[in-house]
Amino acid sequence: MVRITMVHIDLNLLRALDVLLEEGSVGAAADRLHLSQPAMSRTLARIRRATGDEILVRSGRGMVTTPYAESIRAEVHALVHRAQSLLHRDADVDLRTIARTYTLQCNDALAEFLAPRLARILPAEAPRLRLRFLAEPASTSDDLRRGHVDLRVSSDPAESAEMQSSTIAHDRLVAAVRADHPRLDALGSPAGFAGLGHVIVSRRGRLHDLVDDVLEAAGLRRHVLLTAPTVAIAMQIVAAGDLVVCVPGGLLAAQLASYGLASRPLPVEVPAVPVVLAWHQRHARDPAHRWLRAHVRRLILEQTSAA
Known part of the structure; x- marks a missing residue:
């Protein structure tokens, strides 16, 4: 069992611990959390004080997780997602006030189709949201699970029980x-x-x-x-x-x-080629993510139905 208590650690620190355990690197974790590397190092120091464990230690030119860190990895991951679910409120959410960046992964043709249409919708409905389009990787990746990608549009179904997916159309x-x-x-x-x-x-x-x-x-x-x-x-x-x-x-x-x-x-x-939306279950009830999924689904359905 995780011996961390809320007296010693807040939810932001727990989220940072989750990312550090996934990345195994202070630099990569800093990039994920949009922090500077010195700030991430200070966060790791706080986690070490709270847990009484080094969490990450030097090994050659990189870092590896300690046995204790490995033992709590799955539970920390589950705690973070459970906390997000418990504290998330759907009621009275004003999308115009949500400042967030979502990363969409799709091929270049889908990006060319979706990006200008979503760019016309954002200013009126969700002006503080930002969208980042990424190309599809050359091989299978776990970017959705690791939080590097928030929404994938492809012909591939979800890879694991952690992921959710919806086949929204078929294109000839x-x-x-x-x-x-x-x-x-x-x-x-x-x-x-x-x-x-x-x-x-x-x-x-x-x-x-x-x-x-x-x-x-x-x-x-x-x-x-x-x-x-x-x-x-x-x-x-x-x-x-x-x-x-x-x-x-x-x-x-x-x-x-x-x-x-x-x-x-x-x-x-x-x-026909299936068009599949896939996302991690952490986003299932996120109002802004649901808004994004709904618009992507509508745009693709309108286009494929008209063809």
């Missing part, structure tokens, strides 16, 4: 080429489509995706020339040559037009 893939592509009619048949040169959008650099699985099941194989880490780069490549890229057609309708691209339905049946 389309084949996009430059409007004056010499073989635009090839998109009308599976064989013609497979015979074109293809670009795949993959932040991990994969040369094979679901479209390839469907084509191979039909006895076809497409020629993937290259991958691009972002939708914007893929569209630039396609706009400048004779390649084709498969992208969600509803959410990306405006971007397709801005790059001068024509789009056609895929000539093979590929499952």
Whole structure:
């Protein structure tokens, strides 16, 4: 059991302890809590006095948690979230008075779609909220659990019981080429489509995706020339040559037009791409976070329904 008492430690210090245990670094914890490193070091000193334990100790060029710190990690984490839930009040919340920064993680196309629309809403409804958009990582991360990301918009469901998620829409893939592509009619048949040169959008650099699985099941194989880490780069490549890229057609309708691209339905049946909101359970009853989720959900639903 945690031997810390509220006589020795307040909730802010408990939150700092939680972050220090997660990060294992004074510098990283300072970044998470928007503090200077000297201020974080002073906070760690207060925690050491309150607990009678070093919590973090030097090991080579870094720091490691003490056995006691490891033993209380899970309970401290649970206490922080329980306290946030108990002290949180939904009644009489005026979003215009809440000063907070939320970090949204999504691909570049979704950021291009959401950011300007949310920027128009914020001044009137939540003028003191700030939004920070982050790119999707190249590999699976626990940014939601660690508090580095507050809301993720992707095709991936929640990874663990700590996370909550909601599939809010499905978007059909389309084949996009430059409007004056010499073989635009090839998109009308599976064989013609497979015979074109293809670009795949993959932040991990994969040369094979679901479209390839469907084509191979039909006895076809497409020629993937290259991958691009972002939708914007893929569209630039396609706009400048004779390649084709498969992208969600509803959410990306405006971007397709801005790059001068024509789009056609895929000539093979590929499952629609789910659009999933995911967040940590700590945000479940946060009024400002619920406000943000509601607007993101509405914007995406309106766009995909209109497509």
